């Protein structure tokens with residue numbers, strides 16, 4: 001696999017980063033994950049806007065222009081042999097002797113590659129997934145897509161230890177998002193999801209699914225659902241660039257709704273598939 005590192009394209013095994021890189025010593029970096037359909041990076045404007053938000057909020061001074069970022073995303077998409085997969089991009093605060101305050105002269109490290117799509121996802125689409133509710137132990141700037149993911153890693157592993165493939169995170173009795181996804185619940189025919197504030201990552205898949213829901217007449221309520229509402233929901237859904245849209249069919253071992261992906265899931269999943277097809281044909285972005 002060819003990877004991009006600080007302006008160079010290299011075989012993955014020949015790309016090396018210093019042990020003094022602040023991404024390694026502090027997790028001092030930000031990242032993006034961008035799906036690619038038919039060789040075309042998906043919703044690039046939204047991903048670029050979020051990348052710039054993460055860079056600005058962490059004060060990492062990457063000097064790439066919008067045009068350079070977009071060119072890079074395109075080149076990464078073209079490295080996928082079948083044109084389907086995801087781009088991973090990370091920007092760290094660069095290489096410097098370890099001290100917490102920002103280094104004076106350290107160019108950011110920019111690393112990226114594209115990974116082919118995995119085949120496991122289609123089983124989850126048909127059956128749904130198991131999830132568990134866990135306390136949200138993260139910080140209060142979840143809007144920044146930072147590589148400091150230790151809390152998310154621990155939460156995901158705790159979910160896996162309980163047989164779940166996602167942790168739905170609870171803060172002050174509200175479910176804001178998942179450890180690596182956004183959460184939407186269907187109650188009384190309406191779609192409830194947390195507002196895009198600092199307690200969630202404003203997922204690009206979430207944004208599109210909400211657009212698709214509204215355009216199909218589904219009422220959207222941007223208010224974090226309470227734990228009781230989630231436990232009693234007709235449907236619980238998650239969204240992410242890696243997994244797309246999936247139904248949660250068991251929560252803490254209890255069946256959600258009738259235990260099958262429900263009608264709102266099917267409506268939105270079909271709409272999302274149609275949108276992806278349009279991206280493949282170059283008719284949507």
Ligand code: PDD
Nearest residue numbers: 179180181182201203204205240241242
């Ligand atoms: N994670 N919330 C969190 C905490 C996430 O980590 C993610 C995605 C999302 C969904 O965002 P999007 O739809 O833009 O992918 C929400 C990525 C895929 C990851 O860390 O691999």
